[in-house]
Amino acid sequence: MAKRSNDIAGSRASYRSAKPRKDKPEDSRPLAKSSDPAYMKFTTYIRKSTHLGVKTRLVSKEKELSDLVEELLSTWLKQNGSIGT
Numbered sequence: 914m915a916k917r918s919n920d921i922a923g924s925r926a927s928y929r930s931a932k933p934r935k936d937k938p939e940d941s942r943p944l945a946k947s948s949d950p951a952y953m954k955f956t957t958y959i960r961k962s963t964h965l966g967v968k969t970r971l972v973s974k975e976k977e978l979s980d981l982v983e984e985l986l987s988t989w990l991k992q993n994g995s996i997g998t
Contacts, residue, residue: 946979955982 946952971978 947954967978967981971981
């Protein structure tokens with residue numbers, strides 16, 4: 914039994930250490946926002962009812978919440994004098 918257990922552990926280790934295949938050029942997909950150094954994580958509190966209403970409308974428009982927040986904050990900065998942008 915111990916040998917089988919080691920075989921399984923060994924196969925898992927080799928699976929994790931295997932390098933991912935590169936069938937496509939790396940430039941074929943844009944960076945995820947979480948990996949893009951131009952973006953940062955932003956956490957805030959809003960009412961549950963507001964979140965549900967916004968989320969429902971965004972799904973129907975196939976738009977992401979982060980894109981809406983970026984748009985709203987950028988507009989606010991333009992109207993209130995942006996600093997350093």
